[in-house]
């Protein structure tokens with residue numbers, strides 16, 4: 230590959246040449262006529278004129294060389310089941326699912342909403358949609374009927390694929406009643422519902438609407454459904470952002486550009502080899518699940534491990550036991566999951582043979598240094614931070630190969646990936662911030678590389694106005710994250726643009742304050758928000774979860790710990806960054822994807838309405854904060 234710097238430069242300076250080369254990583258029925266059509270900015274059409282299929286590239290393409298190798302491994306510690314499908318077996322299941330969809334009236338361009346737990350049939354359904362050119366819209370299985378209803382409304386699906394139930398921590402979580410309620414709430418009614426019966430919860434089928442997967446599968450046991458060759462720009466799916474900063478946005482992705490982007494990222498970033506096993510601990514309801522549970526590893530000819538269960542059940546060694554058993558080479562997880570493991574004995578990281586594992590990739594939230602150190606020392610493999618968004622589909626910033634990885638810096642996800650023309654801009658003037666050490670908005674100069682969002686589903690105006698017109702004077706993609714670049718070109722993400730606190734004229738990133746609080750040995754997790762203050766403009770408020778709650782027996786003890794934490798902040802950042810209060814809670818409000826809901830905490834602190842909370846994990850967490858403030 231030569232030096233990464235040269236590789237990167239070429240991706241920007243010879244964009245079409247570079248991406249024409251990457252296009253050869255996948256199979257095309259018709260090669261593209263044009264590489265990048267950027268004639269109508271900010272819209273970009275990648276590989277126009279080309280025809281391909283995601284399912285072909287993920288499954289069929291491998292049959293000639295690895296039909297009998299593992300493709301999909303599903304482990305559920307909830308139901309105690311474990312099963313492997315080879316590429317040939319996956320091919321057969323996907324065709325059965327595709328045949329069932331066709332029978333239920335699904336045609337190319339129709340939407341299929343997938344509301345499923347982490348079971349094999351969820352992957353079959355996604356791949357079956359890709360096979361026949363239906364647009365899938367996967368909704369995280371943990372969402373309740375209200376969030377589901379708004380997504381049904383938006384996607385207007387011909388078919389919904391679901392199951393009787395999921396399971397969490399050994400407790401059955403029925404899906405079917407939530408689905409029925411969501412369909413009732415939605416003005417759009419799907420033509421059909423296809424249900425996987427896991428025999429976890431009783432289901433009464435609604436005649437004429439509901440169909441059992443088991444029955445249709447039997448009927449289509451030998452059905453042959455060829456891949457539809459689709460235009461490269463044909464939408465493959467829609468997916469909602471996590472809703473951390475507001476109402477979730479429906480991201481629309483294409484087909485050809487996405488396939489190429491994933492194939493390239495598997496080669497240059499994740500370095501997965503055919504025949505190896507990839508284990509991403511995410512959920513198919515999130516972008517990581519789309520790119521790096523289902524499509525990416527399979528496109529690379531790897532087996533992908535899908536896991537239903539908690540990281541600490543039956544014990545905190547379960548993931549590492551799976552790494553040993555399936556000889557996982559590449560693993561993908563999130564800082565929030567590592568923080569859960571960190572509450573348990575580090576000896577679990579040493580109990581199993583992890584010699585197959587080459588790297589652990591983490592994304593989704595800033596990776597704080599204590600967490601990064603703990604996991605990388607425990608596992609003895611490189612821990613690679615990568616920064617991206619639902620919108621982009623694959624990493625914007627990370628470290629692409631051996632050269633850069635050797636120089637990894639804690640706290641930095643790394644450097645811009647090929648194809649991403651990343652800039653730091655002044656939020657108010659749009660001026661480009663050159664040189665090192667200047668804080669700015671992380672922005673991407675168009676055209677966005679292949680794999681990134683085409684538009685907001687059915688809302689081009691929102692795509693243009695939200696993402697491209699928020700920085701004065703230029704048409705540039707706004708990530709809504711703050712960053713800083715050091716003299717070596719490494720970026721540090723300082724948090725969301727709306728997570729900056731202005732204390733008496735000093736601009737402080739909430740993340741910096743959180744990091745300094747987290748350096749206290751008894752702090753497990755912390756959220757810092759800026760709260761309006763008549764005197765100083767804003768003050769920082771901190772909410773912390775402690776490791777050892779015995780330090781909090783009474784008010785004097787709490788005040789003592791609060792004082793210690795404030796001293797740590799004073800010492801590290803200066804008194805200006807010292808939070809007005811540090812309050813203690815047992816759990817922080819997070820989205821279902823594990824991201825801190827700072828905007829909701831801030832709203833509660835300021836006595837405002839917390840806004841869209843449809844993606845919150847545990848509403849009781851916000852209540853704890855309300856109670857504390859009221860006390």
Ligand code: ATP
Nearest residue numbers: 470471472473474593594595615616617618619722
């Ligand atoms: P919404 O856009 O609906 O408010 P969201 O931004 O949380 O929700 P996602 O697309 O799931 O939705 O998350 C992307 C965001 O997560 C990034 O913009 C960034 O703020 C954060 N993020 C992801 N990876 C990293 C990372 N490695 N380091 C720091 N922040 C990260």
Ligand code: MG
Nearest residue numbers: 470474618709
């Ligand atoms: Mg976002």
